[in-house]
Amino acid sequence: MIRARELHPWPSTAAEAVAIQERLRPLVRFDGEPAEVRTAAGLDVAYRDDSGRLVAAVTVVDVATLSVVDSAIVRGETDFPYVPGLFAFREAPSLLRALAELSVVPDVLVCDGQGLAHPRRFGLACHLGVLTDLPSIGVGKTAMGRYEPPGEARGAWSPLRMDDEVVGRALRTQRGVKPVFVSVGHRFTLDGACDLVLRLAPKYRLPETTRTADHLGRTAG
């Protein structure tokens, strides 16, 4: 089963959260990408009310067939507010609980948000990757950095930059749609991440991992 390393307590203030990100940032590894990715997990959180109650949903998708082979949902509560740059402290605790309930250990976590494309290079995908020590990537619907529009063809991409540094890619998964923003989380390469996202998104803008997890969370009580 998936068990998170207890590398830090969950903070209640922004200052503590930033300090944790800076302390964990060096633990991100760039080697150890799986030779073959057979299953990929999609992670998403849906908010029911306005009171912090949430539903964390995880699906495991067979990359070859794009069918869902395992899933888990967990109801939870969040105390941490949404603050750009501190997104993980709002959603990661519930997502880790959901991951612990899976019976299949996926080859990679496909996170709904950024990995290295983050102000301190430690977005949600890096955070979940480091705590679980599983390979992970981030696929965001909007970007934090700067980029030039990629070509129109499916598969076209352009570098995503922050502070003069390439932190990910704007990747066109379908012709005529806005690109998605791919970045490395843990134990993965940017080339491999984009290749995987394209395989997971043969028909729609977002990868099937994100779509199935989103749908599961949204239709759960």
Added chain:
DNA sequence: GCGACAG
């Protein structure tokens, strides 16, 4: 001081 700012 002003704008920007994952979900």
Added chain:
DNA sequence: ATCTTGTCGC
């Protein structure tokens, strides 16, 4: 994230 009509396209 979430609140929402009509509309375009497969």
